[in-house]
Amino acid sequence: MYSCSDHKSCLSDALHVADKICQKKGLRFTSLRKIILEMIWSNHEPSKAYDILDKLKDVNLSAKPPTVYRTLDFLLENGLIHKLNSLNAYIGCSHPLEHNECFFLFCQECKEIKECCNKELAKAINQTASNNKFQPMNITLEIQGECQECTDKARL
Ligand SMILES: [Zn+2]
Ligand SMILES: [Zn+2]
Ligand SMILES: [Zn+2]
Known part of the structure; x- marks a missing residue:
């Protein structure tokens, strides 16, 4: 659906904006926060928490589930991702902090x-x-x- 012509730039834009938002708010954009945001943004499909845990194992980063959930909460609170309740999955926000609805x-x-x-x-x-x-x-x-x-x- 999205037919984004250049997903690499979708991804790099998202990471760039996230970095800027964290800087502005004086928050640390730790490597785990960055890696998880990157995983969510790897496509325009929803990501489930356990998929993220699996992917972290694949890159030899064994983060415990509570750590991953805390990181997801951080990304949610700062408007970088959204939670889709019906799917119990996460999606990157395409225009963070510009809206509430x-x-x-x-x-x-x-x-x-x-x-x-x-x-x-x-x-x-x-x-x-x-x-x-x-x-x-x-x-x-x-x-x-x-x-x-x-x-x-x-x-x-
Ligand atoms: Zn379709
Ligand atoms: Zn894209
Ligand atoms: Zn959004």
């Missing part, structure tokens, strides 16, 4: 995820919440379906 289009065919923003949708959610005297804290909308590329492929 994210909408994810998840292609069930190619398993790729695209992050979208829509102010109108965010407004509607906030309006609905306030009509119900409800304070939303974490809005993550996941929309499952099929991307154009996969639909086209299926037609061939």
